[in-house]
Amino acid sequence: MRYLTSGESHGPKLTTILEGFPAGMPLTTEDIDRELSRRQKGHGRGRRMQIEKDTVEITSGIRHGATLGSPICLVVENNDWKHWTKIMGIEPLEEDADEIKRKITRPRPGHADLNGGIKYGHRDLRNVLERSSARETTVRVAAGAVAKKLLSLLGIHIASHVVEIGGVKAERTEDLSISEIQEISEASPVRCLDEDASQKMMLAIDDAKSNGDSIGGIVEVIVEGMPIGVGSYVHYDRKLDSKLAAAIVSINAFKGVEFGIGFEAARKFGSEVHDEIAWSEEKGYTRKTNRLGGLEGGMTTGMPLVIRGVMKPIPTLYKPLKSVDIDSKETFEASIERSDSCAVPAAAVVAEAVVAWELASAIVDQFPSDKFSTLLSFIEEYRVETKEF
Template sequence: MLRYLTAGESHGKALVVIIEGLPAGLPITIEDLDRDLGRRRLGYGRGPRMKFEADEVTILSGVRHGLTLGSPVAIEIGNSEWERKWTEEMSPHPGATSQRLTTPRPGHADLTGMQKYDFDDARNVLERASARETAARVAAGAVAKALLGHLGVAIGSHVVQLGAVRAAAASRPEADALAAVDESEVRCTDPAAEAEMIAAIKAAQKAGDSLGGVVEVLAYGVPIGLGSHVHWDRRLDGRLAQALLSIQAVKGVEIGDGFDVAGRPGSMAHDAITFDEATGAYRRHTTNAGGIEGGMSTGEVIVAHVAMKPLATLNRPVLATVDTATKDATVSFKERTDVTAVPAMGVVAEAMAALVLADEALRKFGGDSLGEFVRNHDTYVAQVREQTARIDTTGGPDDAAPLNWDAQQAFADDAPTTT
């Protein structure tokens, strides 16, 4: 079982993430973490803080000479602005703040957090609610990706909608093209849509506004059978949806064709099953179900769409609110912000998907060392391959031959109706 916990505030001294449940012997380096943390900072429309807020990564525990020890791994991500700007305002020591924030932003955690925790200063809420916390998740996700990589799993994402601009449906990258997505300024593989997205960002920036969008998350090479149908909380699609919805500003998730499938007839909504004699494997050549059926991975690519709302902090404060100190009508305060963070959200979504899949893989295969984990996986894959190749020549229970389609339909028509 893989568990992780993050701590820290947006402008605090550091973020910390502790990861428990990793097998011993997994290669981990700061360069591995820096790679995905750098990707999180990508994207046209990011604010100026991305240029001067460096992620200062330190591995505090659980790794020796580049290999995990099987004990909890602790990672610290330092705030490069702490010493220069925030030591007094975010000090853990007793003292007064220089200025309370009392004009909560609509769409943010500010007001509800102030009410829930009895605060008179929105900064006590926004510092933790900030998407800066996702840097810690991305670091943990990089570790999870490294573990899954030993099973042949590749996870990536790309932007399929930004504002009102949508990418072509055929723009989905294959496993070997995931890395190339980052070459686009908005992480979109459709060049025509990319140009329109950049134009939309420029227009929103000029207007002091923000834009949301949709990212498609892809996981290739996931073993058959992660997750389970036997309990609600072990269904893989449910776990993925919860994890992805937990990302700041995300308001919608669908697995596969999700909401679109709801409007189709059943004959066009499901992924037909075929047997590939060349590979000896069952295949589904469409992704209506997003690679998950009955709460379990099918072995096909897992597909999830993640919808992010426009950011609640605008460069032109116009959102109507109330000053909680005076109860006077006013507009929300301004913090440094992005025009859009949709491209970066894709990297965070990859991390969350990786953490869920790594947890399910550890639940399925176990192992105290990386070698044991991989051997258990390989044994299971061989078992599935053998089970798939097996042909029943006994005629089934009571020597009854399998029903053909017409017989199955007749049986269904004759079945009693229940109310």
């Protein structure tokens, strides 16, 4: 499976083309719109979320509520485009046009502006920031929604929640099911399972906003129902944890990833890290603990996947940092684009999407999948086989 996204933050629309889904899989626009709506929520979001009410248009690959096996094209309109038609239009401009005079020459620290301008030779850094914007994650969530639909039909379910924002850490004192995590996190403005921590997180976000600053945090994605042995140990580029790690850090502003107890493993003995194996007629092979987050040797263990990602504070600040004008080389305060003071809750939804895509892709690669009915049958047989191994 693979997908390609295109579109700029203030362009007319965002598009993604998905390839590799089996034919005959049920799919509707509601499946995708639900995820797009979730991405737009969260305490700390900026004015852009009040402008854009993201919904998807499916232009290919679906007929009468089911996939055809051909590429699926998803389109999300940018409602704000009407205010940017001259600045972002495709037609050439006259040399003295106001839009040329308004070019951006002051790269913002923490963004792709300067590096991208140097790499591609752009003297107007809007050419960089429009594509490097987190607005692109809209269609990544749309792609992930299709992957989540496939996984759910195979008995694999995903949830996410926020475990930390701005140094405020959530306490999780009990084991919760996927459905419980989904219900509690959806009801929280910061997608946190700890109500007391939720209130403190919102205060931290408001405080950062009032100071013209931003804060980051940590999100966790949990997946239940993955069969044992998805992925591979035989080549580095087929290891599932490697693919998941790459997917997480590919999200805008994400700078770290860990599985299970993650970096804490560096401070423990081996006996405190590895998960002992058990077997029963009812469940087959299980682990007595899940410190490694459901992954060993680049493959799933059958235990829940536990993946965390670290999001840095958004670099667009209302008390901007110093920068250097690429034309005059003079020091200036970095230019300001509309921004959020904290996008961690929304980023949890994006993390779900990219994890879902990698898991669905790994399953489609491993099992016969031209038809959804065939894939479902093979997955069911495989689960029985691994239980009796």
